[in-house]
Amino acid sequence: MRLLVFGKTGQVAQELGRLGAGPHEITCLGRDEADFTNPLMCLAALKQHGPDAVINAAAYTRVDDAEEEEPLATQINADTPGVLATECAAMGIPFLQISTDYVFDGSGQMPFAPDHATAPLGAYGRSKQAGEAAVRAAGGNHVILRTSWVFSAHGNNFVKTMLRLGAERDRLTVVADQIGGPTPAAAIATACLHCAERLAAEPELSGTYHFTGRPDVSWAEFARAIFAIAGLTVEVADIPSADYPTPARRPANSRLDCSSLHAAFGIERPDWQRALELIITALRGATP
Numbered sequence: 001m002r003l004l005v006f007g008k009t010g011q012v013a014q015e016l017g018r019l020g021a022g023p024h025e026i027t028c029l030g031r032d033e034a035d036f037t038n039p040l041m042c043l044a045a046l047k048q049h050g051p052d053a054v055i056n057a058a059a060y061t062r063v064d065d066a067e068e069e070e071p072l073a074t075q076i077n078a079d080t081p082g083v084l085a086t087e088c089a090a091m092g093i094p095f096l097q098i099s100t101d102y103v104f105d106g107s108g109q110m111p112f113a114p115d116h117a118t119a120p121l122g123a124y125g126r127s128k129q130a131g132e133a134a135v136r137a138a139g140g141n142h143v144i145l146r147t148s149w150v151f152s153a154h155g156n157n158f159v160k161t162m163l164r165l166g167a168e169r170d171r172l173t174v175v176a177d178q179i180g181g182p183t184p185a186a187a188i189a190t191a192c193l194h195c196a197e198r199l200a201a202e203p204e205l206s207g208t209y210h211f212t213g214r215p216d217v218s219w220a221e222f223a224r225a226i227f228a229i230a231g232l233t234v235e236v237a238d239i240p241s242a243d244y245p246t247p248a249r250r251p252a253n254s255r256l257d258c259s260s261l262h263a264a265f266g267i268e269r270p271d272w273q274r275a276l277e278l279i280i281t282a283l284r285g286a287t288p
Contacts, residue, residue, distance in 0.1 A: 003027070003196060004049045006034055006042065006084070007057035011152040012098060015189035016057060024193065027051070034058070036076040039083040046087055053094040053196040056081050063102070063124045064247040070123035077127035082134025089140025094199035096192050101148040101180060101212075103129045106251025109179075111216075113257045114146070114208045122248040132208065141203040143195045145188070145261075146210050148254045149222075151272075152185035153282045162223050163283065166232040176220035176238035180254030181212030184275035191267050198265055205264050210256035213272030225273060230280050 001024045007013030008030035020026035027049060034042045036058050046054065060066065060076040081097055088095040102125035103118040120126045132144050151159040165172055191211050199205055217225070220238045227234045241250065261267050
């Protein structure tokens with residue numbers, strides 16, 4: 001299968017690029033080849049490569065900046081993906097869109113099902129919600145895969161931030177009233193690849209699904225696990241979100257019900273603790 005991935009430097013895109021060493025031909029396009037502020041450029045790249053399936057791993061992810069840059073976030077997260085999904089529908093090939101828990105308002109304590117009403121709290125969530133709507137409106141063979149709390153050895157993420165701060169300080173305050181499932185980028189990449197394979201043969205599997213790591217924890221609990229595995233002695237003091245104000249509101253409840261993905265595709269929630277061990281080992285190996 002020839003897969004075209006939009007995105008090259010993001011966490012999931014880098015993991016998809018690494019899967020190119022397997023049985024599939026995977027091409028990842030960076031901004032120089034497919035700038036999502038230029039939908040015609042992206043459309044031309046799609047037509048030029050003529051893939052068997054497309055995975056969109058490109059996104060505007062600066063949650064706080066989106067409050068001031070919502071038109072730009074919407075262009076990247078919604079308008080251009082909609083153009084690509086429409087062309088994929090015309091080509092008769094699967095289109096996979098990675099989305100987020102931020103499309104929900106984070107109320108309650110139960111995991112959100114894929115068909116639960118969306119109600120984003122901020123501009124980033126609204127842009128991703130609009131992207132989902134655009135992909136569905138294209139009418140093609142698609143999967144929208146919502147995930148949360150992505151981490152890897154690449155780019156900027158919570159794990160790398162905690163490791164950096166934990167090496168400098170012996171005490172940190174971390175939000176404890178936001179709950180979600182940390183999700184390894186490598187697991188998302190593998191899930192996307194599997195979904196693309198199945199969709200090509202079974203278009204009736206099209207729809208919206210959830211995929212997050214297990215078990216669900218708070219940011220503070222996640223931080224403690226990071227320090228324990230890294231062997232860092234750092235006191236983590238729990239604080240409420242109100243004590244760590246940000247321009248954009250975060251969902252308090254980011255639990256996602258992933259059962260339909262398992263039922264349709266046989267994909268289970270990954271153990272983020274095992275993935276975290278591997279990532280911390282990899283990061284230590286990369287340190288001079």
